[in-house]
Amino acid sequence: MRLVFSQGFFEGFKKIVPELSILFLAILSVQPQSLLGNSVISPFLCLSAVFYWSLHRQGLFYVITLIILGIISDILTGASLGFTPILFLTVFTISSWQRKNVLLKPFHLIWGAFSLVSGLTFVIAWAITSIVSFQYAVVGPFATQYFMTVITFPLLVWLLSHIQKAVSV
Amino acid sequence: MARKPVLFSSLVKPIKAWWQRIFFSVGIVACTLFLLMDRGEVGYVREIRLSLTDALMPITQTIFHPIKSFSKFVDDFKSLSQAHEKVRVLGVQVRELQAELIMTRGLLTQNKRLKEQTNFVDFPDTRIITGRVVTHSGGPFVKSMLINIGQNNGARLGQAVMSEFGLVGIIVEVATSFSRVLQITDINSQIPVVTENTRDPAIMAGDNTKFPKLKFIPSDSLIAVGDRIVTSGHGGVLPPDIPIGHIAEINATSVHVSSLVDWDRLDYIRILDYRFADNLSQYLNNPLD
Structure with a gap:
């Protein structure tokens, strides 16, 4: 009986591993006193995770979960509610749409696809920031975070693929 | 078939x-x-x-x-x-500060007497509440932080938040146990300031970079790189003369300020509890009253 319960728990846990990984990365990104320092712009790791799981876990990865995770991220960062879910949904939709064309390609092509998708997402983020603050937002910090996100993508993919293998998601 | x-x-x-x-x-x-x-x-x-x-x-x-x-x-x-070097530097600083302390005490007494003689109406005393930074957003979209001081601990909308040396930002959200601080570097932050020596007024506007801009500087202003910037107190949101930073760069189109806050090591913060913030909270909660 106990074994059945623990098996059920593990099965349930496996199903929410993608969501948990995105949540953990969202929390990690707002951690104060990081080793790099607070003023250093950190990569948008959640975006990379959303892209990865959208390719690998399409069937289970529902839009409503992304909206909830985005809202949690907005509360943690202090962004306007709804800002991050829009970015997540953009990445999710494009990667789901192009999933068949991307998934079995060599890694450098997947990386290229991510740099294009995240580039578009950062343009949307910049446009929303400019519109809601009624002024032209400086492009520099957006460009810095975009490049950091693209550069750290292979590392995050390596980590997430190991997690995926470990729990056989 | x-x-x-x-x-x-x-x-x-x-x-x-x-x-x-x-x-x-x-x-x-x-x-x-x-x-x-x-x-x-x-x-x-x-x-x-x-x-x-x-x-x-x-x-x-x-x-x-x-x-x-x-x-x-x-x-x-x-x-x-770096401990050995730090101890040596601290020793030198302590000796310098002791000399300055004696001079400051004399100036304080003189200042108090002059205020009494001129019937000067001073700003109300400010209470200080100390807390810690809980989250700090490191992205380009927004510059804000959550602190562990909420309504229960005396936090109110509009209060100024400081580090050891300079202004960090203003409280924009107050929950029961936590508050959100909009940093002076955020794109939505606009603070009335003056230069400490020349008293030239300006508006310091954040742009999500580490160096906020000065806007609406008088055309005959004589500001120079290195001039200290403090709050003006105009608008009745912040008390006057809170240190902010110094002018870091003046170019053809903009003037940038370097903050006194060490954003990389910002862990403890102080809330200044003063009477202005009461008025602002009341206004924001009941704007029609």
Whole structure:
């Protein structure tokens, strides 16, 4: 009986591993006193995770979960509610749409696809920031975070693929 | 001729694809509406945000604990190697400060006497509440932080938040146990300031970079790189003469300020509890009163 319960728990846990990984990365990104320092712009790791799981876990990865995770991220960062879910949904939709064309390609092509998708997402983020603050937002910090996100993508993919293998998601 | 059997999955597939598209569209519309309502400061959206902040923060703090301990360990290790040099520098600074302390005491007494003689109406005394930074957003979209001082501890909207040396920002959201501080570097932050020596007024506007801009500087102003910037007290939101930073760069189109706050090592903060903030809280809660 106990074994059945623990098996059920593990099965349930496996199903929410993608969501948990995105949540953990969202929390990690707002951690104060990081080793790099607070003023250093950190990569948008959640975006990379959303892209990865959208390719690998399409069937289970529902839009409503992304909206909830985005809202949690907005509360943690202090962004306007709804800002991050829009970015997540953009990445999710494009990667789901192009999933068949991307998934079995060599890694450098997947990386290229991510740099294009995240580039578009950062343009949307910049446009929303400019519109809601009624002024032209400086492009520099957006460009810095975009490049950091693209550069750290292979590392995050390596980590997430190991997690995926470990729990056989 | 036998008909091909229709598979259930082939029927479901297009429905599923349509369902996902509909959900995506609804999601985007809902998020946009939420964004507009949040920016428009609709009452119940603000309530939802504050309740979720109170619910999420204890979980976040628990997860942060091991990460923070590791960061602290690395920091301690780094500073240990510089301990000898730091002790020597501190010794020199203590001697300098002792000399300045004697002079400052004399000036304080003189200042007090002059105020008495001229019947000067001073600003009310300011109480200080000390707390810690809980989260710090490191992205380019927004520059804000959550602190562990909430309504229960005396935090109110509009209060100034300081580090050891300079202004960090203003409280823009107050939950039961936590508050959100809009940093002076945020794109939505606009603070009335003056230059300390020449008293030239200006507005310091953040742009999500480390160096906020000075706007509306008088055309005959004689500002120079290195001039100290303090709050002006205009507008009745912040008390006057809170140190902010110094002018870092003057070019043809803009003037940039370097903050006194060490954003990389910002862990403890102080809230200045003064009477202006009471008025602002009342106004924001009941703007028609």
